[in-house]
Amino acid sequence: MRALAVYQLKGGVGKTTTVVNLAALAARDGIPVLVWDMDPQGAASWILGAEAERRQDGFWSGREPVSHYIQPSSLPKVDVLAADSSLRKFHQRVENKKEARLIVERAFSALAETYGLIIVDCPPMMTPQMEGVLKGCDRILLPVQPSLLSIRAYEQIRRDYDWAKKKQWLPFVTMIDRRKPDHLRWVQQELLNYPEFLRTFIAYSASAERMLQARNPIVEEQPSVPLARNYRALWKTLKPLLNLR
Ligand SMILES: Nc1ncnc2c1ncn2[C@@H]1O[C@H](COP(=O)(O)OP(=O)(O)OP(=O)(O)O)[C@@H](O)[C@H]1O
Numbered sequence: 001m002r003a004l005a006v007y008q009l010k011g012g013v014g015k016t017t018t019v020v021n022l023a024a025l026a027a028r029d030g031i032p033v034l035v036w037d038m039d040p041q042g043a044a045s046w047i048l049g050a051e052a053e054r055r056q057d058g059f060w061s062g063r064e065p066v067s068h069y070i071q072p073s074s075l076p077k078v079d080v081l082a083a084d085s086s087l088r089k090f091h092q093r094v095e096n097k098k099e100a101r102l103i104v105e106r107a108f109s110a111l112a113e114t115y116g117l118i119i120v121d122c123p124p125m126m127t128p129q130m131e132g133v134l135k136g137c138d139r140i141l142l143p144v145q146p147s148l149l150s151i152r153a154y155e156q157i158r159r160d161y162d163w164a165k166k167k168q169w170l171p172f173v174t175m176i177d178r179r180k181p182d183h184l185r186w187v188q189q190e191l192l193n194y195p196e197f198l199r200t201f202i203a204y205s206a207s208a209e210r211m212l213q214a215r216n217p218i219v220e221e222q223p224s225v226p227l228a229r230n231y232r233a234l235w236k237t238l239k240p241l242l243n244l245r
Pocket residue numbers: 010011012013014015016017018039041043122123124174175202203204205206208209212227
């Protein structure tokens with residue numbers, strides 16, 4: 001079992017869109033997937049048709065095992081640990097980075113027999129507790145928009161979470177709009193300064209909003225549109241990096 005966190009300090013960069021599409025693609029490859037929604041907004045849970053039946057705080061305070069919180073999603077082979085508003089209190093319930101890491105690692109080992117891949121949809125925040133969760137994951141996938149604020153947020157993560165290099169963090173460019181000269185210039189010139197970036201891009205596309213209206217990942221809803229093709233290419237790149245067959 002591999003645990004992949006999808007994380008960025010900057011909000012609205014396509015983390016949740018990435019989580020649900022990768023989950024659908026992994027499941028199509030026969031891998032049982034758990035989407036662990038750690039963002040109190042609960043967008044991934046909502047898209048996957050799994051609104052929380054139980055509040056995660058019972059899990060974070062150690063009262064109940066993780067398996068009590070898992071529900072099926074609208075997709076075959078994809079389960080969800082749905083977010084709820086009690087996640088707002090995550091930082092009060094969990095004392096520090098070390099405790100957060102231990103809790104998720106214990107949960108991951110309890111789930112290792114059932115799932116081939118756990119994808120954690122992270123909130124856009126940088127706290128010791130969040131850092132602990134990231135440390136418990138095998139890989140960290142970082143969507144970065146070709147915008148100054150998104151790149152600045154990535155630089156901040158790179159500087160403050162320097163341990164993550166060892167985990168082979170996986171940044172990639174998202175929401176690139178080829179009509180924008182700034183975006184093209186960034187990819188053609190600036191990206192050369194970041195050799196660690198995956199060479200797969202997610203284009204800016206109106207299909208992302210349509211996916212929300214359908215409440216279905218784009219790779220399921222409209223598999224032939226460019227955005228779905230982009231996500232299939234990303235999954236193809238990621239699979240060997242996660243040692244998944
Ligand atoms: N490739 C894309 N092209 C255009 N719009 C996109 C793309 N990917 C996502 N979006 C849209 O951008 C918005 C934010 O996407 P999403 O919720 O996936 O980001 P996020 O990083 O998870 O946000 P948050 O930080 O709030 O959790 C949504 O309205 C989504 O439909």
